[in-house]
Amino acid sequence: MSTFRILLVNVPHPSIGSRIPDDHLPPLGLLAVGGPLVDDGHAVRLLDAEFGPMPLADIVREALAWSPDAVLFGHSGSTSGHPVISEVAAAIAAARPDITIVYGGVYPTYHWREILAEEPSVTAIVRGEGEETTRRLMAALAAGLPIHDIAGIACRSRGEPVATRPASVIRDLDAYRVGWDLIDHARYSYWGGLRAVVVQFSRGCPHLCNYCGQRGFWTRWRHRDPVLFARELARLHREHGVRVVNFADENPTVSKKAWHTFLEALIAEDVDLILVGSTRADDIVRDADILPLYKKAGWQRFLLGMENTDEATLKLIRKGGATSTDREAIRLLRENGILSMATWVVGFEEETDADHWRGLRQLLSYDPDQIQMLYVTPHRWTPYFRLASERSVIQTDRRRWDYKHQVLATRHMPAWRVLLWFKFTEFVVQSRPKALARVLFHPDRGLRHAMRWYTQMGRRVWPFEIWNFFVRDRRIANGPSVAQFWGAPQDEEEQSMTASRAGRDRAA
Template sequence: MRIVLVNVPHPAIGSRIPDDHLPPLGLLAVGGPLIDDRHAVRLVDGEFGPMQPGALVAQVMAFHPDAVLFGHSGSTSGHPVIADIASRLARARPDLAIVYGGVFPTYHWREILKDEPYVTAIVRGEGEETARRLMAALAAGTPFASVPGIAFRGGDGPHATQPAPVIRDLDAYRVGWELIDHARYSYWGGLRAVVVQFSRGCPHLCNYCGQRGFWTRWRHRDPVTFARELARLHREHGVQVINFADENPTVSKKAWRVFLETLIAEKVDLILVGSTRADDIVRDADILPLYKQAGWARFLLGLESTDEATLAKIRKGGATTTDREAIRLLREHGILSMATWVVGFEEETDRDYWRGLRQLLSYDPDQIQMLYVTPHRWTPYFGLAAGRRVIQTDRRRWDYKHQVLATRHMAPWRVLLWFKLIEVAVQARPRALARVLFHRDAGLRHAMRWYTRMGRRVWPYEIANFLRDPLVGNGPTVAEFWGAPQDDEEESMSATRAERRVGTALPRADAA
């Protein structure tokens, strides 16, 4: 079959503001196995430009595809864009098979199949093996009901087949790196870059996380094979920056140490960036020199809040003392720390923001990433937020960088004021500016200056968006806006509790 993988231009600030673009790992991960199955596969990346809808559709159609797959960009805020492009493709070629995968469609398959007739099928959960089986069924004309891990439209409405098995061997499917021109993709201020995954999932129980249940359980690649693949990308394609997409790559200290030691032995000059938990950094204090020697330059630490009561409510499982110690240890070993801090919890007041700012300053992170709390219907946190009022009904804005929920004691403009004040206070304090200007490590100095330049562009952009985008004064509740909670289906590759009770996870018909 002739297959086009489409990465639509995402509306999120992180896609539109930077000059750098990273390759869509999810689509490449599906593309590799499809190429190995002897399909003719092409990637169309609409992020560059960004491409206008008409031009994107024309480029897809120029390949004369039998099927078009939307994957990695299947997020909440990206869905309206995908829906627009998919409908245009269907009008141009009514016989075209349109397949949609990713986190958002995995859980919202009922609504999508009901409201968007141009979608042929939805891949639920991991896509490598499921996409292979679905394309084989399309090519042979066999019934979709025989393909695990998908949803499709039957004669009596949307159906979901039994969950696909969790991929136990992540090395069994290769990433289709040949689908991209590596020279087009960069990060860290123009350095050639890729996105990779050492592991999938997370063993922790943070109740707001939209990713943990998607992967069902934590697994990792063979650390030696993985390290050698990164070295090959550097030697053969000139890749300089490796951006880890893992939620928590450092869960297994034993496997992680083997990866670090193997990469060090490869003697490649790589810059590694990614996310992990503060308690893993504290646990690994004795091997942090290996982190640095392997090339780690920055870790994003999901602190979420500096309030212990809030951390308990969202089941973060961390502690403020651990967060502070992790930042200290990273600095001691020459690794930058980026602290994420989430605002917009229902009961927050001016006093909470002031206390949080003082706590963040005491942590002394190198960088900060401010986010707004954003509930997902398939997470346990959704139930806690179901009665809150929605103030942003444009789903393209549900990207963590726009206020979407009303707070009880704070008007939206006041939340924004604190949001921007905290950013400035943390990033522009004398100690932080001194690091940006005079850090003794030239590489880290470059990284901090690049991030500061991005911040100067994002800061006014977010304010302009707030002033331009109308907010709803008395909007629907979260439950009215998104529907009933779905936490029973949080683990995308497991049977629901109801199905386990009756001893089956077989095809079911669910009204949307």
């Protein structure tokens, strides 16, 4: 097999969350693609420009110094990260037109037409999950073979953007290894300086939330072998000193049987790990009888995707949850010594001061340990995009479409008042006496550390966001509609892969 020198580039992300904390997590998507490429015999290197962050000129200089045959881009902050990737890719191509540039991730999976039409630096786009598709693409490029018959990519044919047939979802997630050997684990930390990794037990989500930009990308929910996965986490701890494991899953607890098996397998490994991640409140309520196993396995915090406390809004976005379930999930987590972080999304079109006040009171009745506030951000491949397509865009800098900036106008409130409610809600929920008492005096030392770390980070982010809003960010009045800004709805293409065919073709 012909081989390539392949450089994986993780560009610096402009979002607030990436710039304020001192901790950095490894880029799981690039490592997931890198492992199989290493096993195929390619020379693979990761350039993680998040550290610093590296200026564009330094990224280009270091990339060219390694003399790669191909440069692969991808980013977890897909939409807001695209302008940075575009700039870096163009600079590399300008200096070395012979380098093959491949781009993967959620945003390019759906915006492949525009990228290939407007950015000549990009050779091909990997659509959907990338392990097998990237292997096939790199093998063909290294051998000088045509790529137009490779499933799961977009490229140019006679100068026009075209997409090949969708690739099949990977049924056996254990068939590909994450390229942990591509990073120095000592550089990556979370939870206040503890050595950390990002992992996936599962991919996808079976629920129908119509705003979710991830559901269609993964096409269907699957999980790794629970015992093998537990063994991998234990190895990362024993061989690399990993203490914190951040689950990137949308919903790892879908199958109670598989999740129960994983918890027992990890407990049997007897390793001192801190586990954090996201799940649904109804899964926590369902698992009330095994929550002690969650705690014993190392779970310290769950982010619960509540999104809003208004029943009409929950119905609009097809969340499928209930406020009574949310409240019970938080109570059960606290009863079992696990922190709860409630997400709450603002910026829906018809919100008023009364809606914000009612939502705050509901959040206080939930009594979460922590809160993560977000702004509604539509993506054109989701069904929610049609509901928001006529709303006015007030933020045309696509680097700000990261859920932490207001991008849409609301009918009844100016942007500055939405911000005040946003920050006021954060302040009240995190600073109420009950919450402060937990931060200062919680009997569990580990949870006390976690809450203090999050509080310290919040004290830095909170004024930074306000300063940016009034001094640095630029919003516009009478902006284009969402559909004018992003283009026609694309929800008919939401499923990026096909789940009907057999899994991995090992004859590739």
